[in-house]
Amino acid sequence: MKSLKKLILISTIALGSIAFASCDDFMARVRGDDENTNPSGDNNPTPGGDDTPDTPDVPDTPDTPTPGGDDTPDTPTPGPSVDPTENPDYSYLMANNRIKPTRDETYYASCKGLKGEDLKRALHNIIKGHTTYTYNSTLNSYMKKTDADPDKPGNIILTYEGSVPSSTSFNKEHTWAKSHGNFGETRGIGSDLHNLRPCNANLNSTRGSLDFGTVSSHVSTNNISKFSWATSDMSNNFINGTYFEPKDEFKGDIARMIFYMATRYESEDNYDLEVGGQIDSKYRSFVSGATGKHGNFNDLYKWATSGQDPVSNFEVNRNNVIDSEYQHNRNPFIDHPEFIIMIYDTTYSGPGALM
Numbered sequence: 001m002k003s004l005k006k007l008i009l010i011s012t013i014a015l016g017s018i019a020f021a022s023c024d025d026f027m028a029r030v031r032g033d034d035e036n037t038n039p040s041g042d043n044n045p046t047p048g049g050d051d052t053p054d055t056p057d058v059p060d061t062p063d064t065p066t067p068g069g070d071d072t073p074d075t076p077t078p079g080p081s082v083d084p085t086e087n088p089d090y091s092y093l094m095a096n097n098r099i100k101p102t103r104d105e106t107y108y109a110s111c112k113g114l115k116g117e118d119l120k121r122a123l124h125n126i127i128k129g130h131t132t133y134t135y136n137s138t139l140n141s142y143m144k145k146t147d148a149d150p151d152k153p154g155n156i157i158l159t160y161e162g163s164v165p166s167s168t169s170f171n172k173e174h175t176w177a178k179s180h181g182n183f184g185e186t187r188g189i190g191s192d193l194h195n196l197r198p199c200n201a202n203l204n205s206t207r208g209s210l211d212f213g214t215v216s217s218h219v220s221t222n223n224i225s226k227f228s229w230a231t232s233d234m235s236n237n238f239i240n241g242t243y244f245e246p247k248d249e250f251k252g253d254i255a256r257m258i259f260y261m262a263t264r265y266e267s268e269d270n271y272d273l274e275v276g277g278q279i280d281s282k283y284r285s286f287v288s289g290a291t292g293k294h295g296n297f298n299d300l301y302k303w304a305t306s307g308q309d310p311v312s313n314f315e316v317n318r319n320n321v322i323d324s325e326y327q328h329n330r331n332p333f334i335d336h337p338e339f340i341i342m343i344y345d346t347t348y349s350g351p352g353a354l355m
Contacts, residue, residue, distance in 0.1 A: 087350040090338035095310035113352040115342040130329035135185035159197035162233045173199035176261040177209035181292020213243035213296030252309030255300040256333040
């Protein structure tokens with residue numbers, strides 16, 4: 001009998017505890033209390049209400065500090081990526097900041113990721129088949145547009161010299177001398193506007209068909225300024241019996257034009273032009289089988305890729321005018337001077353063009 005009373009008493013206490021617990025739980029639900037979603041202890045329910053699905057637990061991630069705030073980590077932020085699979089920054093080869101190419105990157109889409117001979121061939125296929133003109137006086141009027149000075153309206157830029165009034169008389173200078181391949185004034189290769197520049201007649205004649213390269217001795221007897229007809233703007237063009245060295249502000253222009261000709265004209269055009277002269281072993285040579293060679297490669301490569309004379313607003317404007325109004329092709333080494341590095345430098349190990 002005592003055992004029965006003891007059992008009844010224990011059961012009553014247990015039922016009372018359950019009742020109180022159920023009551024507390026019910027009141028907590030009514031108030032919206034939940035220590036997992038309201039750790040601050042206030043009575044504001046978590047946004048979204050009870051129907052918001054539980055968010056699964058995830059590992060903690062570091063807070064992103066507010067720039068300049070107290071949470072800025074002591075450890076410096078890592079610098080730009082140095083992933084060896086990425087192309088270097090070639091922005092130093094571009095000096096223009098106002099005039100941009102009138103073609104977008106779809107023009108060069110077929111050469112994406114290429115380098116070496118494959119890139120040279122792809123560029124050739126892009127720029128070949130341009131509209132051609134005969135070599136006559138009409139080209140002189142075209143050159144007043146192609147070689148207009150974008151910074152001085154009414155002026156043109158004479159090669160190796162500088163800006164002069166557009167009324168100034170000039171000769172057509174074959175940057176790639178026509179005797180270096182014996183193409184003369186043949187329509188197309190002999191009248192390619194990417195290769196022709198307006199030039200003072202005396203300077204044009206004095207340069208003649210000399211290769212471009214560094215004149216080792218910059219003495220007064222090698223300076224174009226020694227001639228009685230030379231203007232002060234022609235000073236610091238140098239000449240000897242082997243090379244013509246343009247003054248610094250034209251070195252890059254000339255080199256990019258020579259590399260254009262070596263890419264535009266291949267054996268299928270009946271003329272295979274290639275950059276010749278001294279070629280260090282680290283560079284690819286394409287001179288085998290060439291019908292015309294020009295320049296001293298080592299110097300031209302340096303002029304085009306060192307940043308000594310980067311691409312200017314004038315060059316980009318010239319490229320745009322020749323493309324849009326006349327030949328409908330471009331000098332790719334004005335749009336992308338780094339392509340010269342990717343084609344010729346055997347140590348280049350990046351992912352290739354436009355990557």
